[in-house]
Amino acid sequence: MKQQLSIILCLLGFFTSTALVAQKDSIALQREARALLREGNKLYNKEKFDDASIAYRKALGKNANYEKANYNYGNTLYQNKNYKDAIAQYQITAKTVKDKIAKAEAYHNIGNAMMEQKQYQGAVDAFKNALRNNPGDDETRYNLAVAQKKLKEQQQQQKQKDKDKNKDKNKKDQNKDKQDQNKKDQNKKDQNKDQNKKDQDKDQQKNKDNEQNKDPKNQQNKDKQKPKPQPGKMTPEQMKQLLESLNNEEKKTQKKMNVRKAKGRKVKQEKDW
Structure with a gap:
C-alpha cells in the first residue's frame, strides 16, 4: 500500500513539474509574442508595412490566439491594399475576440476593405454589425450611410446596364430578323428574275418563230422543201x-x-314425143 502511494506521489510530482515547465514555456512565448507585437507596431507607425507584417506573423507563431497580433496583421494587409486577405484576417478577430469594442473595430475595418473593392452590400452588412457592438460610433454610422448610398447607385447602374443589355439584344434580334427577311425577299426576287428571264426567252423564241413564218423567204424555203x-x-x-x-x-x-x-x-330443148 505504501509502495502504491509513493508511486502516485511520484507521478503527481512529475505532472506538476511538467505543467510548471509548460506554463513557464507558455509565459515565455507570450512575452516573446508581445515583444514582436511592439516591434511590429513601431514598424507600422513608420509605415514599413511589409516589415511590420513579418513581425506580426512571428508573434502569431509564438501565440496563435494573440488577438492584437491578428488584428494588427490585418491592418498591414489593408495598408498594402491586399483587401481580400485583410478581410479574412479581420473576420478571425471578429469571431474570436470577446470585447465588443474590439469586435466592432474588426467589423468596421471589414466594411472599409469591402468599400475599397466596391462590395457595397458586404460593406453595409459589416458596418451594421459594427454598430450592433458599438452603437455610439459616429464614424461607423457615417461610413454606413456612404455605403448605402453607393449600394443604391450600384444597383441603379446595374439595372440600367441590364436594361441597355436587353435593349441591345432586342435590337440585334430585330436586325437579325430584318436581315433574314431581306435575304428571303432577295431570294424571292432572284427566283422571280429567273422566271421572268425564262418567260422572256420563251416569248422571244415564239416571236422569232412567228417572224420566220411570216417571212416570204421562209415560206418559199418551206415550199421548196415540199415535193412538186x-x-x-x-x-x-x-x-x-x-x-x-x-x-x-x-x-x-x-x-x-x-x-x-x-x-x-x-x-x-329436146322434145319428149
Missing part, C-alpha cells in the same frame, strides 16, 4: 386514181359483155 410534180409526169396519187378509174371502166365493160352473152345464148 414534174411537168409531163403523173403523181402517185394521180396514177392511183387513173388505175382505179380504168379498173372501174373495165369492170363495167365486162359486165355489159356478160349481159350480152347471156341474152344471145340459145338453149337447146
Whole structure:
C-alpha cells in the first residue's frame, strides 16, 4: 500500500513539474509574442508595412490566439491594399475576440476593405454589425450611410446596364430578323428574275418563230422543201386514181359483155314425143 502511494506521489510530482515547465514555456512565448507585437507596431507607425507584417506573423507563431497580433496583421494587409486577405484576417478577430469594442473595430475595418473593392452590400452588412457592438460610433454610422448610398447607385447602374443589355439584344434580334427577311425577299426576287428571264426567252423564241413564218423567204424555203410534180409526169396519187378509174371502166365493160352473152345464148330443148 505504501509502495502504491509513493508511486502516485511520484507521478503527481512529475505532472506538476511538467505543467510548471509548460506554463513557464507558455509565459515565455507570450512575452516573446508581445515583444514582436511592439516591434511590429513601431514598424507600422513608420509605415514599413511589409516589415511590420513579418513581425506580426512571428508573434502569431509564438501565440496563435494573440488577438492584437491578428488584428494588427490585418491592418498591414489593408495598408498594402491586399483587401481580400485583410478581410479574412479581420473576420478571425471578429469571431474570436470577446470585447465588443474590439469586435466592432474588426467589423468596421471589414466594411472599409469591402468599400475599397466596391462590395457595397458586404460593406453595409459589416458596418451594421459594427454598430450592433458599438452603437455610439459616429464614424461607423457615417461610413454606413456612404455605403448605402453607393449600394443604391450600384444597383441603379446595374439595372440600367441590364436594361441597355436587353435593349441591345432586342435590337440585334430585330436586325437579325430584318436581315433574314431581306435575304428571303432577295431570294424571292432572284427566283422571280429567273422566271421572268425564262418567260422572256420563251416569248422571244415564239416571236422569232412567228417572224420566220411570216417571212416570204421562209415560206418559199418551206415550199421548196415540199415535193412538186414534174411537168409531163403523173403523181402517185394521180396514177392511183387513173388505175382505179380504168379498173372501174373495165369492170363495167365486162359486165355489159356478160349481159350480152347471156341474152344471145340459145338453149337447146329436146322434145319428149
